[in-house]
Amino acid sequence: QQQVKQSPQSLIVQKGGIPIINCAYENTAFDYFPWYQQFPGKGPALLIAIRPDVSEKKEGRFTISFNKSAKQFSLHIMDSQPGDSATYFCAAPYGATNKLIFGTGTLLAVQP
C-alpha cells in the first residue's frame, strides 16, 4: 500500500496550545518521513523530517514522534502561534525516484 493516512482533517487551537497531527502508513519500505507546511498561495515547504531509526526529533517548536511498530508518526507544535496557521502534510518518498506520497493534509487554525 502506498498510502499515508493523515488525521484530523482540520484543527483549531488557542494560542499556546499544542496541536497534534497524526499519520499512519502500511508500507514498511517507507524509510523517511518529511512534514511539509503550506500557506495559502504557496508551495509546500519542508518543515521537519524523521527516519524510522529514531523515535523522536525536535526542531525548535516542532517535534515528530515516531512509533515504528505501530507504523504511526505525529507532529506536535509546542506553544503554537497564529503564524503557525497553515495546512500541514505528512509524506513519504516511495519507489526508485523517491516520489512523495502525501497525506490528505490538516488545516490548522491557531486562534489569538
Next chain:
Amino acid sequence: EPEVTQTPSHQVTQMGQEVILRCVPISNHLYFYWYRQILGQKVEFLVSFYNNEISEKSEIFDDQFSVERPDGSNFTLKIRSTKLEDSAMYFCASRSVYLGNQPQHFGDGTRLSIL
C-alpha cells in the same frame, strides 16, 4: 537560500488549448518532479525526471502531458489539449541526488484555470 521558481503564477486557458508551465529548479539539483493539487485535495505526483528523461510517471500523466528540460536551467510541463479537469495548482520540485533521502524543495506553483 536557493529556491525553486515557477512561472506564471496563474494561467487561464480555454479548454483544448496547449499550456506550458515553467520551472527553474535549484541549480545543483538533478532530480525534478511535477505534482498537482486540485483545490482542497492532497498533492499528487505526476512525473519525475532525471538525466534528461522521464524516470517515473503516474496514471494521471497521460499522452496529453509531456516534460522537457530545454536548456540547463528550465524544466517545463506541457499539456497539449487542456481539459476542464486539468484545473489545479501545479508544483515543481527538485532534489539533489546524494546518497540517502534528500528532501524535495517545492516552488510556489502555477494555478491553472481551464475555462
